[in-house]
Amino acid sequence: MLAKRIIPCLDVRDGKVVKGVNFEGIKEVGDPVACAYEYNLQGADEIVFYDITASHEGRGVMLDVVRETAKKVFVPLTVGGGIKTVDDIRDTLRAGADKVSVNSQAVQNPQLIKDGADIFGSQCICVGIDAKKVADNKWTVYINGGRIDMQLDLIDWVKRIEQLGAGEICLNSIDTDGVRGGFDLPMLKAVCSAVKIPVIASGGAGKLGDFAEAFLETDCSAALAASLFHFKELTVSQVKADCRSKGIIVR
């Protein structure tokens, strides 16, 4: 049986790991390569580097960080933030990433998803989405780190993403991100039933039981968190032990 994945995310700015609350008031901490290595030891199933300011300030991806990490961490690495072109995807994969996560650029230029999937394979194209509730069971997609409402219906968008060849969706809820009250279950349920590709839950993990809750209540394939792991409130191994005790299959 396929295991549910626990994914620590490292939000990186200028080569340093940071973590914001609702994208504002960003706090700075540690070295991304060392953090990734630590997560690897804890049993992380995958590691995501997200260059949080890239789409906003036009910075490139941190290829050196990826290159160094790939030399000592042997689990899949995903890199997001600032990936605008097929060449950016190629450079990132060549630096040692296994997947790229495209977000704002995919909304503005959906062809990037198709071109990326056609050239490199669906398996390495993850589409990141920031979405916010507008009414019951209705959400819209935001870009540029949750700054701009694109007035694009979330469900329409995820179906389109799947058709374009994306291999995975990383779904971040702006409403629950940084609030630490648990993942956005209604949003996750709606997206998981709209597509067949794997969905990663993101935004809102605040306590041990939140991960198991997402796996028990929705069909998501993985759950991602940043600050919770980063500030060492929980380890990946603690989260896995909790999931295992509730009958969820984890590595």
Add this chain to the structure above:
Amino acid sequence: MIAIVDYGAGNIFSVKNALDFLGVENKLTADKADLEAADAIILPGVGAFPWAMKKLTESGLVDTVKEQAKLKPFLGICLGMQLLFEKSFEFEECEGLGLIKGYVDKINEPDLVIPHMGWNKLVYNQPCPLFDGLTDDEYVYFVHSYKAFCADSALCAYVEYGGKVPAMVSDGKTIFGSQFHPEKSGKTGLKILENFVKLAVEGK
């Protein structure tokens, strides 16, 4: 020296990184002489079968690969494993290397998420030297939409995803194929690569 066949298909650097980490001398190469001189060969691969087969043919390495695979430890990874079979039906019928009997076709599981992506648990089908030192609770990392269909005698281990998905295959002699990515499977994957390297050293 372990030769990593560099024919323009896939994430060859992760395989190199893993071997470097293990302290094993290795070389990314598309040179026949390197494959002949190597103690063992790894054939990586990501992408579509017909395209990869075309790249391998264009590189002029098909005959050398077929010949060398029978002479020394040889490991195909992911698409590199699928290329070991006689043919594939990915997009179109396409001939493979024919080193192991069987074929490659779509994972037909309408109720499951495709690609089969993530960590799945190895179920051992028969002894395999690459599994030395592994426990019966080992997970490895997969990303694929097509799978091998082969005789039980070639199947070393499988994982359950709907039906059985071949995870490790072998000709019982020098040739091995892993559908999963050992270079992305944490400690378990490194152990499998280490076992492969050990075969090469023993064969010297």
